Amino acid sequence: MLTKEEIYTNLMKVPEFKNLPPSQIEWMATKGTISIHPDGEQLFKLGDPMNELRILFKGRINLYMEQGGNLYYFDVVEPFEISGRLPYSRMKGAGAIGVAVEEAISYRLHSDYFHELITTNYELAEVLVHAMTDRVREFTKFQQQNDKMMALGKLSAGLAHELNNPSAAVVRGAQELKKHLANLPEHFKGVIRIQSTEVIVDGVNDLLFSKINATQPALSLMEKTKKEDVMLQWLDDNEIQEGYMMAETFSDFGFNRDDMEGLAKMLRPQDKNAVVDWLFQVLTTERLVHDIEEAARRINTLVSSIKSYTHMDQAPAKEPIDIREGLQSTLTLLNHKIKRNRVQVTLHFAENLPKPKIYVSSMNQVWMNIIDNALDALEGKDDARLDITTERDREFILVTITDNGPGIPREIQDKIFDAFYTTKPVGKGTGLGLEIVRQIIRRHDGEVKVRSVPGQTSFEVCFPL
Template sequence: MTKAEVAAMLKGQVPELAGVPPAQLDWLAEQGTLETYADGAKNFSRGEEIVALTVVLQGGLSIFIPQAGGVKHLGVFEKGEITGLLPYSRMKAAVGDAYAAGETVLLRLPREKFPEMIASQPELTTALVHVMMDRIRDFTRQQQQDDKIMALGKLSAGLAHELNNPSAAVVRNAHELKRHFSMGPERLKAVIKICVSDEVVDHVNGLVLFKARHGNAHGLSMMARSEREDALADWLERNGLDHSAEAAATFADFDFIEEDLESLRSLLRPADIPPVIQWMNQVLITERLVNEIQEASRRINTLVSSIKSYTHMDQAPVKERVDIHAGIQTTLTLLNHKVKHNQIQLKLEFEEGLPAANIFVGPMNQVWTNLIDNAVDAMEGRTGNILEIRTQRSRESILVYIIDNGPGIPADIQDKIFEPFFTTKPVGKGTGMGLEVVRQIITQHAGRLEMKSVPGRTEFSICFPIG
């Protein structure tokens, strides 16, 4: 391909250079060098220094970046598109790997030529600066979207983990309840054959219902509970009940003692005691299973309410006056599996009477998620972990502190952590946009984000107006 052919392609097939005078495009064709790549050949690697402006004249460049432990196809720079180093760009290294898409021809202008271009080719320089601005905007938008998806991915994993136990409990107890009720007809037959006075019926009903509502043996030590179960099992066995150990465990759960059962001996014939005890046991088991289903359902409802609250981020960006503590608690609920997995002690010091703040609820939930998740990750694999979250009012502003006792952020990178695409996490665990997103959201709220870190203590503080 001759220089004249290259210049012709620049003039007719590169939309971003449409307004550039032909003479300046001739200069670009003359000063640049051509490189040819076979289909699938690697053009550059992640982390490699970017040293030249690149115009795709034929074929394309497929870009791949690491994400979530794998590789994501970011897109293709096709024929007529511009990539690589641009005037005034601070880009130093490639964020991904590039491979030729088909037989590919590139025009490359080394950065050593940039001073001459800036001095003598003003329209060309301006066009390339516009390319840079568009690239930053598009790439930042994509990375922010990826960061949101990663955040939601972490929360969905946590939600699935948290939902597993209560949903399994509902299924298990519903199955047990069905099995339990299948034995009801035979037990009912035995009970209705008993002829007793209304006073006896009232006594038995009153005893079992009182224990069902108020009986609780949680305060007993393991030894005391074991001794009580043994005593109840002995009494039940002496009074003709089969499977006495199983029934004894149920009666012990509801704080029955031997004297409670002994009160039945003076009211019932010996032959009537087993069916009455079995009926009482059935009532108590039903009560226990229903209570467990109710508690598991309440837990599921709490989790669903939390995720519905969190997903304000998908609603229109309208400020709402809300209690920020609710958003923080919601985030902690959704990240609870990670907190427990890392054996982290939570210390919450929320100022009472803190006024509701006028905020964008969804974006602010993203702030809590990024900062708390970062703190949890920092303490991974360590012992004695403490996550402290404090809130307080300062005149017409709200202060939030998120503090962890992890290893701290090294002093030599502390001034870089808010830069886009900078991350200390392993490949696939972070996009480098989390803190940049946090900073943008806090700025959107006319607030301030600060960080202090020494070994053993990292503190992020957020200050924003009540509004």
């Protein structure tokens, strides 16, 4: 164990203490205690009472955060760094897990001495207050960065989920189209043998393009199956080769028995097989191209939503914008979560709403935080609902986002906008989301309120035109 003189010598090595009166260092050496921790010992865990000022004399203390049941290293306490609880600090418990690296020797001053420290050691108290201010600033910066990374993780996870299906559809469609086109030369042999007139060619083409360009009505599974059965029967009756492969495609494009009978009357009997096969090849190509186009359009919509959400092409300046665009983009990016939680989303957007001047990317962050929290509240709920309303209230725009989740207890409703306050499990939230929402709304000279009872929580965001 260290002597008082050795404790004094080590305290003098603390950079913040270099200009302190020696008497105040002596006071610390007299009042404090020394602890020795072997390599690997856990000094404290998340939530442990923190009622001591600590200064490490030897070794290191690695700090870990817990996320999803796993420990993640995020910082280290080096020798002669001030840590633990400080005078005037509202710290109640440890915010991380501390593990000794090598043998660690630490100085500890219990908070019971803080009153005496403040009243009799003014310079020391001033140094420790500055240290606390610096620590809060650094921790806030870290938490804000962590919050951004969590938001980015949610965004990228959602985007990856949403892009997976259309991108796979493009690849699958391209492969099918390539295989399909590889077979066309063989089918062309039958087409080239056809003896026809311009009238017949025009008749076949008119029938084909009328079906391609027509909008087909939505059918029930039973209606669709019945149409395919009728088409398959006609193909079999007319001895069309591989008719079982063609029935669904002809039916999907709206061909019926009368269309096929009319087609047959235009053709020589020996040409019927070749023409029907040619029509099937054209329709198959059309279907594959349409599927690829739809998947590519979905990807384009997602990319547009990302650009709109981040406002990546624009300078960070206020500009007039349709408030519905940001809400729609946010819903698009959270669509995977909406579908996973089976949430019914209802939009009540006022017509002819004026375009307020806002910082677009910042305001989109507001919608993301509030809607994402609402979806978290709806997880596992039957009949989950999310209602979003926009309206004009005199010279203000009012956006109300309501969910039918469990609600926010009355006793904590005043705390949810405080920095670092969160009701979510460790690793699920930093407690900065709604605090950032309030900052952004205040930057727009607006206001955000929450109204919550069991079964209904509404966030009202109001900002001037």
